[in-house]
Structure formats: structure tokens, C-alpha cells
Amino acid sequence: WNIEVFFKTCKSTLNLVGECRSLSYDALTAHVAIVFTRYMLLAITGRKNQDMRTLGELFFFLVDEMEDITFSYAMELILRAMFVSICKNFNFTENQMDSFIDDFLNGLPGYMRNAIAKAA
Numbered sequence: 001w002n003i004e005v006f007f008k009t010c011k012s013t014l015n016l017v018g019e020c021r022s023l024s025y026d027a028l029t030a031h032v033a034i035v036f037t038r039y040m041l042l043a044i045t046g047r048k049n050q051d052m053r054t055l056g057e058l059f060f061f062l063v064d065e066m067e068d069i070t071f072s073y074a075m076e077l078i079l080r081a082m083f084v085s086i087c088k089n090f091n092f093t094e095n096q097m098d099s100f101i102d103d104f105l106n107g108l109p110g111y112m113r114n115a116i117a118k119a120a
Contacts, residue, residue: 006039
């Protein structure tokens with residue numbers, strides 16, 4: 001039924017049928033796209049005026065079901081993958097790898113070092 005209401009609104013209120021007099025396929029396609037865009041803008045405006053929830057709240061409602069990943073955990077995953085790859089490809093000894101990790105961490109900005117230290 002929503003589709004029927006959509007087409008009825010586009011035909012009668014938004015002049016889908018009578019506004020464009022061109023015979024060009026491209027012009028007709030563009031006209032239909034413009035009319036449908038008008039409808040979407042009116043629907044969004046109507047929703048904002050009638051529904052107590054905003055689109056932003058709907059977005060956060062849907063995103064709440066996804067687990068958040070913290071910055072420190074994301075950095076830990078990236079660093080672990082990088083160090084495993086380095087060990088596998090270059091055959092470092094444990095002492096060489098520890099030295100490399102220390103040099104790498106000392107080269108990071110302070111906020112990254114702090115985030116990694118908190119995760120550890």
C-alpha cells in the first residue's frame with residue numbers, strides 16, 4: 001500500500017505526469033529522479049515533524065547492537081599482526097624482536113604509547 005501512496009503522491013501532488021513535456025529519455029529519467037528526490041525530502045521532513053525520534057537517534061539505536069572496539073584494542077590487533085609478520089618473514093631472535101618493539105614504541109606519539117600501556 002505504501003508504494004501506491006508513493007505513486008499517487010508523486011503523480012498528483014509533485015506533478016510527475018504533467019510537469020515535464022520532453023520526449024527525450026534522458027530528460028524523462030532526470031525528471032522522475034527529481035520528483036522522487038522531492039518526495040524523499042518531504043518524507044524526511046514529515047518524519048522529523050511527526051516522529052519524536054530523530055534520524056540520529058535511529059542511527060545510534062541501530063548501532064548500539066554492535067560491540068564497540070576501543071582504540072587501544074584496535075592498536076593492539078594491528079601491532080600484534082605486524083610483529084607476527086615481521087618475525088615470520090625476517091627470522092628475528094627474541095632479543096632482536098624485543099629491541100625492535102621498544103624502538104617502535106618509543107617512536108610513537110605519547111597518546112599512542114599511553115593507550116598501548118593502558119591496554120597492557
